Amino acid sequence: MTSPHASVALIGTGLLGEAIGLRLLQQGITLHVWNRTPLRCRSLLDAGAQHVEDLASVPQTSDVIITVLRDGPTTARSVAALGDLAHHCLIPMGTMGIVEIRQLAEQTKQQGGQLLESPVLGSRPQAFAGTLLLMAGGEPSLFERHQPLLRHLSERPQLVGPVGSGAACKLGLNQLIASLTHAFSLSLRLIQQADVPVETFMDILRPSALYAPTFDKKLERMLDSHYDNPNFSTALLRKDLLLFLEEATAAELNPEGLSGLATLLCKAEGSALDGVDYCALHELTGSENSQ
Known part of the structure; x- marks a missing residue:
């Protein structure tokens, strides 16, 4: 089924943006794409997208502009x-802070447009399948108008509140990704230090209320130290996580329990761990990194 939005512009064709673009093309959307590095548009152009040479000409191609x-x-x-x-x-659709997205909404208004924030949970496989979890923030009428487009990417897009609500949900979820991992x-x-077989531990964990599917999803990568081909780095x-800490502090919460995790993740900055799958933080929890 095609969308009434016959033409959409996509700004940002990184790992997630590329997958979103390919999904839209598959669904019959005419897609115009821009990326700071044009070479990163190659797969989308090969799949039928049209290249936009510069950002200033993007609005001439489409009335809907997605940024990732x-x-x-x-x-x-x-x-x-x-x-x-x-x-x-x-x-x-990218992850932003609550203050940032509200400022962007005002900026968009000053430029004459409207904004519907739509951050998503999920990565390339979910984007390809159209099963991203999408949490929108904005005017209900705007959300309803663009539901046909959003449903190409998410089976059940949800309007969670005004602008800023989507960002709050997304940061809350990404904080859980970090904390659970x-x-x-x-x-x-x-x-492992106590010589308990990993599968014995997992047999106890899986049927318990403590289990999260992400544990099995990342288990083999952690055991094998295999972090290549990331969907999220x-x-x-x-x-x-640092953005979550900023927002939590601004909201006068007490996020100090997360400070140690943030410090740990900062040890990866500038290293080979930065560009690989995020479960590579497992390399930071060993005894040699505990000082």
Whole structure:
């Protein structure tokens, strides 16, 4: 089934952006793409997307513009370069802070456009399958108008509240990614130090209320120290955890229990661990990194 949005512009064709773009093309959407590094558009162009040479001409191609960029400041700069956004809807899908997305909504309004934040949980496999978990923030009428497009990417897009609500949900979920992975890594190392067979431990864990599917998803990678071909990198996990800590502090919460994890992840900065799968934080929980 095709969407009433016959043409969509996509800004940002990294790991997730590329997968989102390929999914939209598969669903019959005419796609115009831009990336700071044009070579990263190659697979989408080969699949039928049209290349946009510069950001200023993006609004001329489509009334809906999806951004999948690294962070809030990068997104804000890219949106500023778009110029006049009258009669356009901006749909940011990357992870941003609550303050950042609200500022971007105001910026978009000043440029004449509307914004529907739509961060997603999931990575390339879920994007290809159209099963991303999408948490939208914005006006209900805007959400309803763009549901046909969002349903190409998510089986059940949810409007969670006004702008900022989606960012809060996404940061909360990504904090759990970091915390669960860290907790599992420590438990795994402890039982191995005590010579408990890993499968014995997993047989006890799996039927318990403590089990999370991500444990089995990452178990083999951790045991084999195999972190290549990431869908979500250590660097991005660190970025999102630090952003969560900023927002939690601003909300006058007490996130000090996460400070140690943030410090641990900062040890990976600039190292080979940064570009690989985020469960590589398992390499940081061993005794040689505990000083």
